[in-house]
Amino acid sequence: MSAELRQRWDLPGAPMEAMLVKLDRQRGQSLWKIAAQRLRADRAARFSLWFLLFLCGASLIAPALPLPSPIAMHVDLEPLGPQVSWPTAGTRKFEREYWRLSALDEQLVSLRQLAFKEWQTGPILGTDSKGRDLLSRLVWGSRTSLFVALAAAVTSLVIGVLYGALAGLCGGRIDRLMMRVVDGLYALPFTFVVIFVLGLLSTTKSVAGISREAVFILAIGALYWLTMARVVRGQVLSLKQAEFVLAARAQGASTAWILFKHVVPNVASVVIVYLTLTVPSVILSEAFLSFLGLGVEAPKVSWGVLAVEAIEAASPLRVYWWLILFPSLAIAVVLLALNILGDGLRDALDPRTDVGGVPR
């Protein structure tokens, strides 16, 4: 017997140890780890994720950035085109003009005044018909648009998951009844009802103690919970009968263990994918409703508001192309990134795709 062979067959030898160590490592391959690996391999999705994170970060710290005020008007001047000589210090001094900000945002603005004093960026993306800085309005608008989108998506998530999980868990007649209601609501063009309701409320500040912005978010969230309810219900139904759940139960696992160790992670992947794909639709709805004048209120800006302002400012005599181009580009790029990320996540979290392999 050669040394090599003896080493291979010797039980207490090193190779066996190595194999055990390897096995040990492999056991840690959870669905989420595999998904993260796959996502890392998907260049477009990875890039989208970083881009979106960067955008969220920028809009979060927007008050601390050396941007001009988004609402300080200078109507005496013609709209300025983008000024390419960058970095341009604005000829104007910073004016502290905002709508009512939260306490944290006020702190951030004060921080900005400490750090940058009177200095502010020049009109890098130009100014609008009332002399307001477009870049600043875009960044501040992203706060509104992204916040509304996230809040509305979470609203639809909560309603949909609760409803769907309840239907799936109850099963039987209750399930049939609940799903019949969802089917019925599907046939109803909800958008029209939402437009109608928001149109009615557009002049009021609050309804039954809920601010108009919250109503706006709830209304958009209500548009999207139906599909979520269906998806979750289907997943819960199939999980109830899954063999690994049965196996866990046979081994004496408690209901709570099964719920949190088996049901929740399996539903979560579907929910996350659907959430990523809902956010762009919600951004679209927000822009659409703002466009119709039903969105956020006047001094506040969102991307939809910017888009409609641009079209209102356009005239056959002068074309303010930057007013149309940059907000449109912002909306389109974010929606594209979210769609790509959603598709990537769906591929990455799909357990049917080959384990370890790059999807597709």
Place this chain on the structure above:
Amino acid sequence: MIGFLLRRALWFAFTLWAVATLAFFLMRAAPGGPFTAERSVPPSVELALRARYHLDWPMWKQYLSYIGPLELGSRGAFTGDGTQTFGGVLAGDFGPSFKYRDFSVNDVLAQSLPVSLGLGLTALFFAIVIGVSAGVLCALYPRGKIDFGVRLLATAGVAIPNFVLASMLILLFVFLLPLLPVAGWGTLQHSILPAAALGAPVAAYIARLVRAGLFDALAQDYVRTAIAKGMPTHIVVLRHALRAGILPVVSYLGPATAAILTGSLVIEKIFFIPGTGQHFVNSALNRDYTLAMGVTILYTGLVFFLNTVVDVIYTLLDPRIPLEEA
């Protein structure tokens, strides 16, 4: 089939009733009325106006007279001068508009609906033609440059909102290359840009559906048989695969019409098209009770009706699929 249609008709009636009732009471519950916005109206005139439209009636009486042709008052429901009688929604009469004083809601809708329908149909036609041909091109030249280009455009088309596209199109074809008029309605040139902007997202989605459907169909046995018999690829794709591959598109046409109707609210605003969309938003803002209700009921009914038509067509095309209960 008849049972399905009957069930749908019942559900249709129930939906319309629910929407009408919801809209009626939401409008009345919302603060402000159709005449509160006018500043220079003395209280006595406002009272007279409210009496003329029976807004001084108790809520249940207003509601009943709006829904049905009931004889509830000496002058008939909602009638202003006593010359016209208002039949109620059940009789297909939406009553007089509160803002456009000399028009009934039916007049307003009769003027604007053909415009909106014309725009919507043009957009839908555009979307189907472009979408299907793009999808077929992908299947004819799979994994080539055309395929890649179509997929890229389709992703972009789904992601870009139609009003963004509309403004881009205006920039391009009105200001940079002065080929088309910027706004208005009436000629073919007027409808090109709005229809393209309205139809593009739908076209993108249809292209994706057709591509996926065709790729699916091309893997089927009967297609393999056709290829094995020596049939040219384009005939296999167009004659055999397309028939199965187009089915998802048919089922998408329901949501597509809803998307186009919703989108037209915005597109009509951008291009100053005198369609129904402008009334939809403005009437709710103006508290023009009857007009807002009329438009809401009309649009709900339209979408529901078209969805049913699509479901029926779907079963006719593919007899394997049973009509789902709605």
